Amino acid sequence: MPPTLDADAVRTWCALALDALGRSREEIDAINVYPVADGDTGTNLYLTVESATRAVDAVFEGHATTGPASRPDLAEAVRAMAHGALIGARGNSGTILAQLLRGMAEVLVPAGDTDHRPGGPGPDDAALLRRALRRAVESAYEGVARPVEGTVLTVASAAAEAAATTAGDGAAVARAAHEGARTALEATPRQLEVLGRAGVVDAGGKGLVEVLGALAAALAGGEPAPGAAPGARPAVTPHSWQSEGCPADLGDAAAGGDPAFEVIYLLEADDAAVARLRTRLDALGESLVVVGGDGLWNVHVHVDDAGAAVEAGVEAGRPYRIRITHFAAADQERVREPAQRAVVAVVPGAGLAALCEQAGATVVAVRPGEPPAAGELLQAVRRAHAREVVLLPNDADLRHTAAAAAEQARSEGVRVALIPTRSPVQGIAALAVHESGRRFDEDVVAMTAAAGATRYAELVVAERQSWTMAGVCQAGDVLGLIDGDVAVIGAELARTAETVLDRMLAAGGEMVTLVLGAEVPDAVAERLQRHVRDGHLAVDTLVYRGEQQSARLLIGIE
Incomplete structure (x- = not known):
C-alpha cells in the first residue's frame, strides 16, 4: 500500500523536495527573469525548503531522545514544516512557497484538532490533500499584494484544480496536482510577456513543480514522480542570459526600471499592525509579499528606499533577521572576474564579524539559537566569488553542515578546503597566518596548524x-x-x-x-x-x- 499522509510522509516529502531543488537549482536560477532578473530563484527556493526540512528533522530528533518508540504525529511535522519555511523563506518565490505550505497546514492541522487526523488512511488522505491544496492557493493569493498570472501562483492554482477533479487515494491526488502544475508551467510564457520574450518558463513555478513532484513521490513510496526525472528541461528552452548578459528586450525588470533593493525581514506584530504595514509598503514599492500569521510574519518587498521599508516594520512591530540586497551590486557580483582565493568564516557576534571582515574574510553571521544551514554556507562560498575557498566553521557542531556545503561547492567547480575549527578563537588564529600569495595547499596547511595549536x-x-x-x-x-x-x-x-x-x-x-x-x-x-x-x-x-x-x-x- 502507498504510504499514509503522516509525519513520515511529510519528512520524506521535505527530503525529496530538497534533493530535487538541489539538482535543479542552477537551471531555475538561469531562467529567473521575473519579477527581477537576479538569477537566484532556485537558490532561494532551496534555502526555504532546507529550513523547512531542518525543522521537521528537529521534531523527529526531539522524539528520538524520549525513547525509540516515540514518533511525532502529522500535526507536529506539518507545523514544523510550515514554521521552518516561514522563518527561512528567501526571495519572492521562497516567501510564496512558505505561504503555500502554511495554507496546507491550516487544513492538515485544523485549529483545536487533538487527534491530528480526521480518519484513517486512503480516501481521507485524498480529501485532506484536495482541501489543503485549495487552501494553499487561497492563502498565497492573500499574501501577495498584486498577484500576477503566469507565475508560481498560476502554477499552484492549476495544481489545486487538477487535484480537485481527481478520484483515488492521496498518491493519485498528488500525482494529478504535479501533472497539472507541469502543464500550467509550460503555458506561463504565453501568459507573462517578459517570459515569452526571454523564452523561458516561470522560475518560481518551475520550483513549485519540483516540490509537488516530491510530494507525489513521497506518497508513492519514495519513487520518482512521473516526468520529474533529474535534469529535465522546461518545455521552453531557457535563454542563456546569465552567461551572455541580459537581453535588451526583457523590459523594465532588466533595464533598470525596477526598484533598487530587495528587503526581507521577519516581523513580530499583530494582524492590525500588519494590515497597516501592507498599505504602507505597497505605496513604497512592488513585489510585496507578506505571509504568516499568529504574530509572526515574513515580509518581502522591492523598494528604492530600503530604510523606509525597515522603518515601516519597526512601526508595525519588531523586525529581525533583516536582509537587504542591492540588485545592481548583485548583478556586478555575478559578472566580475572571480578572485583566486577567499576565506569564509562563521562567526557568532558583530564584533567578531567586523574583525574577520577586516582580515578579508567573507562572513556568515550566526544568530543565537539558529545555526546556519548548509545552504547559507554555500551561499557565502558563492558570494566570496573565488576559485579557491578556505572554509572556517568555527563550531564543532557545524562540521557536517560545513562538509555538505563544501562538497556542493566542489561540484560547482570551486576548490574548497574545510579546516575543522571548533571555536572562533581557532578561526582567528587561522586567519592571522593566512597568506593569499602562497600556494593553496601551503596556505591551508599553515592555517590548519595555527588552528590546531590553539x-x-x-x-x-x-x-x-x-x-x-x-x-x-x-x-x-x-x-x-x-x-x-x-x-x-x-x-x-x-x-x-x-x-x-x-x-x-x-x-x-x-x-x-x-x-x-x-x-x-x-x-x-x-x-x-x-x-x-x-x-x-x-x-x-x-x-x-x-x-x-x-x-x-x-x-x-x-
Whole structure:
C-alpha cells in the first residue's frame, strides 16, 4: 500500500523536495527573469525548503531522545514544516512557497484538532490533500499584494484544480496536482510577456513543480514522480542570459526600471499592525509579499528606499533577521572576474564579524539559537566569488553542515578546503597566518596548524540544573568549558575565567586571546590581563570585543 499522509510522509516529502531543488537549482536560477532578473530563484527556493526540512528533522530528533518508540504525529511535522519555511523563506518565490505550505497546514492541522487526523488512511488522505491544496492557493493569493498570472501562483492554482477533479487515494491526488502544475508551467510564457520574450518558463513555478513532484513521490513510496526525472528541461528552452548578459528586450525588470533593493525581514506584530504595514509598503514599492500569521510574519518587498521599508516594520512591530540586497551590486557580483582565493568564516557576534571582515574574510553571521544551514554556507562560498575557498566553521557542531556545503561547492567547480575549527578563537588564529600569495595547499596547511595549536575555552551561564563533568551546576552558575567539556563551575565570571586560564596555561602557552561577549564590561578584560601578566611571565594577551550572545567570554591559548 502507498504510504499514509503522516509525519513520515511529510519528512520524506521535505527530503525529496530538497534533493530535487538541489539538482535543479542552477537551471531555475538561469531562467529567473521575473519579477527581477537576479538569477537566484532556485537558490532561494532551496534555502526555504532546507529550513523547512531542518525543522521537521528537529521534531523527529526531539522524539528520538524520549525513547525509540516515540514518533511525532502529522500535526507536529506539518507545523514544523510550515514554521521552518516561514522563518527561512528567501526571495519572492521562497516567501510564496512558505505561504503555500502554511495554507496546507491550516487544513492538515485544523485549529483545536487533538487527534491530528480526521480518519484513517486512503480516501481521507485524498480529501485532506484536495482541501489543503485549495487552501494553499487561497492563502498565497492573500499574501501577495498584486498577484500576477503566469507565475508560481498560476502554477499552484492549476495544481489545486487538477487535484480537485481527481478520484483515488492521496498518491493519485498528488500525482494529478504535479501533472497539472507541469502543464500550467509550460503555458506561463504565453501568459507573462517578459517570459515569452526571454523564452523561458516561470522560475518560481518551475520550483513549485519540483516540490509537488516530491510530494507525489513521497506518497508513492519514495519513487520518482512521473516526468520529474533529474535534469529535465522546461518545455521552453531557457535563454542563456546569465552567461551572455541580459537581453535588451526583457523590459523594465532588466533595464533598470525596477526598484533598487530587495528587503526581507521577519516581523513580530499583530494582524492590525500588519494590515497597516501592507498599505504602507505597497505605496513604497512592488513585489510585496507578506505571509504568516499568529504574530509572526515574513515580509518581502522591492523598494528604492530600503530604510523606509525597515522603518515601516519597526512601526508595525519588531523586525529581525533583516536582509537587504542591492540588485545592481548583485548583478556586478555575478559578472566580475572571480578572485583566486577567499576565506569564509562563521562567526557568532558583530564584533567578531567586523574583525574577520577586516582580515578579508567573507562572513556568515550566526544568530543565537539558529545555526546556519548548509545552504547559507554555500551561499557565502558563492558570494566570496573565488576559485579557491578556505572554509572556517568555527563550531564543532557545524562540521557536517560545513562538509555538505563544501562538497556542493566542489561540484560547482570551486576548490574548497574545510579546516575543522571548533571555536572562533581557532578561526582567528587561522586567519592571522593566512597568506593569499602562497600556494593553496601551503596556505591551508599553515592555517590548519595555527588552528590546531590553539586550545580554546568558553564561559557561559547555565540555564538549568544539570550534571556536568565538573559536578552538578545550578541555573545561573558560570560554566568554564575547556575544549568543549565543562571543567570549572563558578559563581562569578572573572574569577571563573581566572581559574580556566590557570588550568590552560599550566600546560604552557605564549599568547592568550580574550573575546568579550555582548554584556561583558571592559573591566573584566583588564582584570584578566593583569592576572595573566602577574601569574604567567612572557605570556602576551590580546583582547577583542566580539559582541557574541552565546558565550560571555571566549578564550584562546596559543
